[in-house]
Amino acid sequence: MTTSIDCQELQREEIESLETIFGSAWSKYDENSETYRVALERNVDQRIELQVTFIDGYPLRNSLKYSIFAPWLKGNKRQRLMDELNKTIQQNVHEPVIYCLTQTIYDFLDEKFLFLTDEQRDQQTTGDESNVTSIDKVSADVKYSKRLPIPKLSPEEKYSCPEILTDEPMEEDRASVFQAHCARIEHECQVQMVLDELKKHKKIATAKHNVYAYRVTVGNGKILNECNDDGENRAGEWVLEPLVLNNLNNIMVVVTRWHRDYSIHMGAGRFTAYKQCCAEIIKKFLK
DSSP states (O other): OOOHHHHHHHHHHHHHHHHHHHGGGEEESOTTSSEEEEEEEEETTEEEEEEEEOOTTTTTTSOOEEEEEOTTOOHHHHHHHHHHHHHHHHHTTTSOOHHHHHHHHHHHHHHHHHTSOHHHHHHHTSOOGGGOOHHHHHTTTSOOEEOOOOOOOOTTOOOOOOOEEEOOOEEETTTEEEEEEEEEOSSTTHHHHHHHHHTTSHHHHTSSEEEEEEEEEOTTSOEEEEEEOTTSTTHHHHHHHHHHHTTOOSEEEEEEEEESOTTOOOTTHHHHHHHHHHHHHHHHHTO
């Protein structure tokens, strides 16, 4: 039987994870409520603020209350986004869902950007302040989080797959086996190289989940924090957390999970296992 304490603990963990991933773009709406907001953008003309309210019983018994603030988004396009967000909620019943909602919004913004003409795209990426609406100016105190595009390598830039360190397997309650892998990366393109190299091993390629996270410096000097759940909802956040807390940069960790007994459900314990695997391998990696 789930209790209010269980829900409150999951809420606390979700808030801490979102603070780690989004930084100042994630904030409390006001001190007298349980409403938070995360501000996302593709550019200054395509900004969406997701507002979420933690209610008693979320996420194990009740769904999250949420809304979006995006005055520029109207009609069918707005309804389409709301439909996608509702679908995300339905696909993640009884699970913390806020990070998934942010990715749905990012996907929507990226798709909308693809439908622009070349002239419109050039105009929106110039950063011309004359394009900023009055609403943008009113919201100037809100810091927005932008999903950075994957950079394209020039012919002069040559990167190869880095050396990969693999830790000993970790067994958890006969239910699953976890194994962590770690590599030092210099460029985001090496993320896929590491995944491809690991999946050359049939056992890893056929694993149920290969969850990964990485931090890497991009061209403007900013540190990019990214993670991928690979079907294990929220697991990527737990792999990313030790990298952020230890202020590690240009590093990637993959945690592979094999199910041994599907009749045994680990519940929230699987997240602790992902986090522990990451923490253990970075200790060995940094020696």
